[in-house]
Amino acid sequence: MNFRSKVYKYGDNVDTDVIIPARYLNITNMKELSAHCMEDIDKEFIKTVKPGDIMVGEENFGCGSSREHAPAVIKESGVSCIIACTFARIFYRNALNIGLPIIECPEAAKNIKSGDDVEIDLTKGVIINHTSGQTFDIQPFPEFIQNIVNAGGLLSYIQKQD
């Protein structure tokens, strides 16, 4: 998998309540719900995000609720991949379970700024920041998780097992 696009950059502890406020969680259609993605910290995000764009946070991205709506609306908004120093664990597994690639890479997450032109090559295991000219190596997923991601999510993986 290979992505290259513009970055939306956020800081530490981007929580699930700002990714998708709970007041909207009576909506279960992710397309409809994605209209509110990030609105409490970045009203411009949903108006300007383009398919393929990349989201970058720093420490503990996705902390808080177990709501899968959080990675789901980010994916629905068009974001191709999230990079952060660390992810909250429920968000981490939810993203992989729904087939949204996420990458823990502290060096890249700290270096990349909003608006940078960033390329991610999951096959080669590298992140290239074309704006700053720097490259960063990515740790590969363990095989078990790689299988879930390759299957396009946990339920497809389970189906293929059967």
Next chain:
Amino acid sequence: MGMTMTQKILAAHAGLDSVVAGQLIEANLDLVLGNDVTAPVAINEMDKIGADKVFNKDKIMLVSDHFTPNKDIKSAQNAKQIRVFANKHDITNYFELGEMGIEHCLLPEKGLCAPGELIIGADSHTCTYGAVGAFSTGVGSTDMAAGMMTGKGWFKVPEAIRFNLTGKFNKYVSGKDLILYIIGLIGVDGALYCSMEFGGEGLKNVSMDSRFTVANMAIEAGAKNGIFEVDDITLAYVNDHVKNREWTAYTPDADAVYKRVIDIDLSKLESTVAMPHLPENAKPVSEVAGIKVDQVVIGSCTNGRMEDLREAADIMRGKKVAKGVRVIVLPGTQKIVMECIQEGIFQTFIECGAVVSTPTCGPCLGGHMGVLADGELAVSTTNRNFVGRMGHVDSKVILASPAVAAATAITGVLTDPNKL
């Protein structure tokens, strides 16, 4: 190499003699929990792939508690979707309005968690059941769907932080103060991917209700789970609630390896609050007292149990809520409602000028039944104070114990209950 409590439970459920931190395992589930926010998404996912069977109708619990009693048509549709699913699969532990409660208060009350069991729930506060010595953790809707279909889940075996408790809480200090102190100490990602394991000779001075509060908020330190060693207090509770099934209590090995060991003397703790907008912004209430509040919330899955409501009522009895402050009481379950009625606790709250709600998650997540306007501040016994958590993006939440919340309700400003 020795194992922690959590590692032993995971090994047993994966059919392995031992596991080590970092190992990926597939484990059998004793219970899968979902609510009206997460279960509809899980059911949709099952429908998408044409899955029409559940692994065990007795090992799934469904509770509509977030937006119930249904706050609008969309919420009603979600609750209906769960009801139809529960009826179709003849789900034993489906709880409808009238017998329901806030899931994390209801599940232990119904005897659905026991020491050594492995429970996943599509709600982050599923970690609550570590109070009885179970491994329980929050997951998303896809994990819930997979769990309902297969009875299995994948886990990365966590490291643990060990908390050795000594001493005894002072008056008005409880489990909420302990967990807010700990989150202040280690931060909202201080236990990321880790278990938080609680033990030590001070455990005998920590009630079950306080343990539920502490385990409930393990997620607010980023933890995978919070778990308490099983002692006589646990056994008394479990023997009273868990019927008709065997369970195994696990103790950590003497040579278990911990990432970090933290000793806490309970007698040194003060009433503690978490200032906006993160649970790690912990301060002794004595340092920040005097801030004017608009709303006080007492209850929720964190602090909506009998001991919590009794403590608040004891402080508020015979007094009046400060003019201009709205006080909302959120009992955890129908059984707790009944006990509060029988003990005169609701009468105390109502005479004071508080309102008493039916069990619901409502205001905690800014859903309904007490949403904040711009610029408003709430002191709340709930578990999160993120930006916009309880309503308007420019509102604020201070997290506190039932004692601090009750004292604040009377004065109208953030108050140390010892100074009331």
